[in-house]
Amino acid sequence: MSWFAKYSRSSIGAKHVMAVSGLLLLLFAVVHMLGHLQMFGGQDMYNKYANFLQSLWEVKWPTRAGLLAMVLVHIATAMSLVAKNRAARPVGYAVYRPVRSTAAGRSMILTGLVILAFIVFHIVHFTLGQVQPGVFHTLDAQGRYDAYSMYVYGFQNVGLYAAYLVGILLLSVHLGHGAASWLQSLGFRHPKYPYDKLGRLTAVVLFVGYMIPPTAVLVGLIKLPGA
Numbered sequence: 001m002s003w004f005a006k007y008s009r010s011s012i013g014a015k016h017v018m019a020v021s022g023l024l025l026l027l028f029a030v031v032h033m034l035g036h037l038q039m040f041g042g043q044d045m046y047n048k049y050a051n052f053l054q055s056l057w058e059v060k061w062p063t064r065a066g067l068l069a070m071v072l073v074h075i076a077t078a079m080s081l082v083a084k085n086r087a088a089r090p091v092g093y094a095v096y097r098p099v100r101s102t103a104a105g106r107s108m109i110l111t112g113l114v115i116l117a118f119i120v121f122h123i124v125h126f127t128l129g130q131v132q133p134g135v136f137h138t139l140d141a142q143g144r145y146d147a148y149s150m151y152v153y154g155f156q157n158v159g160l161y162a163a164y165l166v167g168i169l170l171l172s173v174h175l176g177h178g179a180a181s182w183l184q185s186l187g188f189r190h191p192k193y194p195y196d197k198l199g200r201l202t203a204v205v206l207f208v209g210y211m212i213p214p215t216a217v218l219v220g221l222i223k224l225p226g227a
């Protein structure tokens with residue numbers, strides 16, 4: 001077995017792998033969220049941005065492959081840690097009264113599974129265009145792929161808005177806990193610094209940042225061109 005296989009199967013190695021893969025996914029989530037705020041700049045600004053990203057295949061495909069690899073590594077390592085924990089305590093506690101842990105920390109597996117389902121749905125919706133096929137990959141007045149209108153049609157639909165609200169809420173709780181705990185896993189945590197506050201702040205920023213443009217669409221502040 002190579003040193004890396006041995007290391008990543010040890011408890012500390014698995015914690016490090018969870019922390020690094022989780023951090024890279026968190027960075028992607030922040031960058032993706034910032035990109036969508038350009039919906040407030042109008043159709044031209046958002047479509048310029050979306051078409052620029054789509055045309056950079058040298059960046060697009062390695063990013064897609066990297067994200068998929070990170071998600072698979074993160075899930076496989078989480079499953080192996082859960083299996084180890086169960087093997088170490090085959091009989092549950094008679095009375096379970098957690099002392100230091102938070103609800104967000106204890107529900108990481110549940111929120112993680114819902115996020116996975118949400119991301120699959122999201123890719124079927126916006127990358128494969130199967131949820132609203134009639135508004136997928138239409139062209140704007142300049143002949144560009146009209147990501148702006150696809151976005152607006154998406155969140156004018158209350159059911160889709162509600163699905164994203166739940167998905168983003170759980171994603172924010174999950175990544176908020178992750179943002180505070182990766183420092184502990186990598187050994188950077190010190191009682192002097194307020195990591196729990198960092199976690200809560202990350203959760204709020206992600207939730208508000210992701211949900212502001214869809215909410216603006218739902219209430220009619222962001223509209224289809226000419227509407």
Ligand code: HEM
Pocket residue numbers: 028029032036050053054060064067119122123126127147151164168171210211214
């Ligand atoms: C309100 C929340 C979100 C909105 C409105 C949104 C919107 C979009 C849109 C419009 C696309 C297609 C871009 C294009 O085809 O040019 C996209 C792709 C994508 N989104 Fe999101 N997104 C949201 C949340 C998330 C979250 C939380 C994640 C994961 C952390 C995520 C991961 C992805 C991925 C992996 C892609 C595929 C990129 C590709 O095609 O290679 N999104 N998103």
